[in-house]
Amino acid sequence: MAVIEREPIELSKGWEIMEKGITKLKNILEEKDEPQFSSEGYMKLYTLIYDMCIQKAPHDYSQQLYHKYRETFEEYISSTVLPSLKDKHDEFLLRELVKRWSNHKIMVRWMSRFFHYLDRYYIARRSIPGLKVVGLACFKEKVYAILNEKVRDAVISLIDQEREGVQIDRALLKNVIDIFVEIGMGKMECYEDFEAAMLKDTAAYYSRKSSNWIFEDSCPGYMLKLEECLKREKERVAHYLHSSSETKLIEIVQQELLTEQVFVRKTIELHDKYLAYAEGSFKNHSLFHKALKEAYEVLFNKIVAGSSSAELLATFCDNILKKGGSTEKLSDEAIEETLEKVVKLLAYISDKDLFAEFFRKKLARRLLFDYSANDEHERSVLLKLKQQYGRQYTSKMEGMVTDLAFARENQNHFKEYLSSNPHLNPGMDLTVTVLTTGFWPSYKSSDHKLPAEMVKCVEVFREFYQTRLQHRKLTWIYSLGSCVIKGMFDSKSLELSLTTYQASALLLFNESDSLSYQELKSQLDLSDDDLKRVLHSLACAKYKILNKDPNTRTISPTDVFEFNAKFTDRMRRIKVPLPPVDEKKEVVADVDKDRRFAVDASIVRIMKSRKVLGYQALVMECVEQLSRMFKPDVKVIKKRIEDLINREYLERDRENPNLFRYLA
Structure with missing residues (x-):
């Protein structure tokens, strides 16, 4: 029996047939008078692609068809999609974009079916993007890349209109924001680009509003507006924003x-007002002072919009005491008066230890980074706190201030040492602040690998320090370090103000044109969290000193980085900030740990003096002792009693389990 071989389908002839099917699909999408695909029509096109892919060489057109698949989308976008979007603005632009994205997804679905054989065999055997990815990527590259800023601004404009009370089409916004998410194809960089701009606009919007409301409204009225704004922002997330934005918005x-x-x-203003009533109108009657005290204790021991009054008071003090922090220029007398009133308000707060820890953290930043506006005011507020709550309350903070004075003296000696030993000079200016462990907040120290230039500096200072204090050990806290390095870019050189971690990362590019994430991690010896923050600040934030492949807004262990020689800025010196870290959880955790120690110490003191005591009496006396600094939880006291029994500080009476004995 003779086998008759079928004539191969030429690419031009086959594609001519295919184009008719694609034209039909486009007509359907454009809502022209075109019947839908029948199953026979669909199978005809699928079979045509199948036949053109299984033909023997040189008639296997798999590669050519793969390219034509992409070209089809590119041609449709340039001839139809972009012209339909070009002259539209605001809400009309968003509606057209939603329509075009919906149509595009339908087109990708049908085209992927027609060309399905490519996905199954040609693409599956090669490391190339699949049909769906290619189709969606075309829209991202040819439409989103061109219009994303215009679309983003239109969305943000509608959000601001809604904040002003204008009723908007929330469903439309939901559809547009879904595009930002979907077009990332599993990654969130497109949404994150929009989110960054939206959050910046949100900050500016509420900054403008607060400037007016703070003068227009009473304190209760202002707080009601705040609560309403928080509620509305949560509603926005529920209706159209991505859930990941809620925490950032709040x-x-x-x-x-x-x-x-x-x-x-x-x-403070409200307190002054009612204190004047109590002292003047009611002639200092104790009943009205008691009422004022009870009212403020209720107010100051509530969580206000997610923040404790202890944190808010510490932040308020920081705003007054740091350079450029106060919203208005206050005289020295006004600052002193305000700080005096803050210390008085602190009396109403039950968690005074929490205030102390927040204040100490912020004081540390002011001292270490030279943010303090006036040393005298710093000493003054510590004196006020000491007079009110005792030496122990401020001992660590006073130690920090004293440390800085010693550190300046130590730095002067170091300069003299280098002048006397010029051969030891590391070739760059070096300032080292030596701190006393125990006074300062606990900072993370790491085995970070410094660049050779910095290693020499560390060794020189260590040698100097040993000549003065041989029996003290230096532990370097590189996470607090900062430096200025010169970046030589194509257009001009710039001075970059960086953290030690950032500078260490950039200096590695003196030796290598390109470095992967894993190479950087190995050479810097940083944790993933620290390294991602550093690389994000250098490659994904405002100043893109490094180029990243792929060009996304998130850092991944598979990323590759290279020095961006084309980077420039109108300033000669720029400060490259690190992404902020939320210190609130850390402060609360530190305070909880200190409270456990305080409860233990209180129980031991009581039992040492009493020798034998019942459970209720022990708890009541412990609460009374500690309530000056914080209100201890009875459950915590019970747990600490059990722990002290296990550690053999106490024992339970064998006949009466609610009776405890002190063990000497």
Whole structure:
């Protein structure tokens, strides 16, 4: 029996047939008078692609068809999609974009079916993107890349209109924001680009509003507006924003309406008002002073928009005491008076230890980074706190201030040492601040591998320090370090103000044109969290000193980085900030740990003096002792009693389990 071989389908002839099917699909999408595909029509096109792919060489057109698949989308976008979007603005642009994205997804679905054989065999055997990815990527590259800023601004404009009370089409916004998410194809960089701009606009919006509301409204009225704004932002997330934005939005509202405009200032004014009533109108009657005290204890021991009054008071003090921090220029007398009132307000707060820890953290930043506006005011507020709550309350903070004075003296000796030993000079200016462990907040120290240039500096200072204090050990806290390095870019050189970690990362590019994430991690010896923050600040934030492949806004262990020689800026010196770290959880954790020690110490003191004591009496006396600094939880006291029994400080009476004995 003779086998008759079928004539191969030529590419031009086959594609001519295919184009008719594609034209039909486009007509359907454009809502022209075109019947839908029948099963026979669909199978005809699928079979045509199949036949053109299984033909023997040189008639296997798999590669050519793969390219034509992409070219089809590119041609449709340039001839039809972009012209339909070009002259539209605002809400009309968004509606057209939603329509075009929906049509594009339908087109990708049908085209992927027609060309399905490519996905199964040609693409599966090669490391190339699949049909769906290619189709969606075309829209991202040819439409989103061109219009994303215009679309983003239109969305943000509608959000601001809604904040002003205008009724908007929330469903439309939901559809547009879904595009930002979907077009990332599993990654969130497109949504994150939009989110960054939206959050920046949100901060500016509430900053403007707060400036007016703070003067227009009473304290209760202002707080009601704050609560309403928080509620509305949560509703926005529920209706059209991505859930990941909720925490960031809430933090911005709190920052702009609460922290920046300091709820505390209004509270001070209110306190002054009612204190004047108690002292003047009611002639210092104890009943009215008691009522004022009870009212403020209720107010100051509530969580206000996610923040404790202890944190808000500490932030308020920081805003007054740091350079450029106060929203208005206050005289020295006004600052002293305000700080005096803050210390008085602190009396109403039950968690005074929490205030102390927040204040100490912020004091440390002011001292270490030279943010303090006036040393005398720093000493003054510590004196006020010491007089009110005792030496132990401020001992660590006073130690920090003293440390800085010694550190300056130590630095002067170091300069003299280098002058006397010029051969030891490391070739760069070096300032080292030596701190006393115990006074300062605990900072993370790491085995970070410094560049050779910095290693020499460390060794020289270590040698100097040993000549003065042989029996002290230096532990380097590189996470607090900062430096200025010169970046030689194509257009001009720039001075870059960086952290030690950032500088260490950049200096590695003196030796290598390109470095992977894993190479950087190995050479710097940083944790993933620290390294990602550093690389994000250098490659994904405002100043893109490094180029990243792939060009996304998130850092991944598979990323590759290279020095961006084309980077420039109008300034000659720029500070490259690291992404902020939320210190609130860390402060609360530190305070909880200190409270456990305080409870233990109180129980031991009581039992040492009493020798034998019942459970209720022990708890009541412990609460009374500790309530000056914080209100201890009875459950915590019970747990600490059990722990002290296990550690053989106490024992339970064998006949009466609610009776405890002290073990000497």
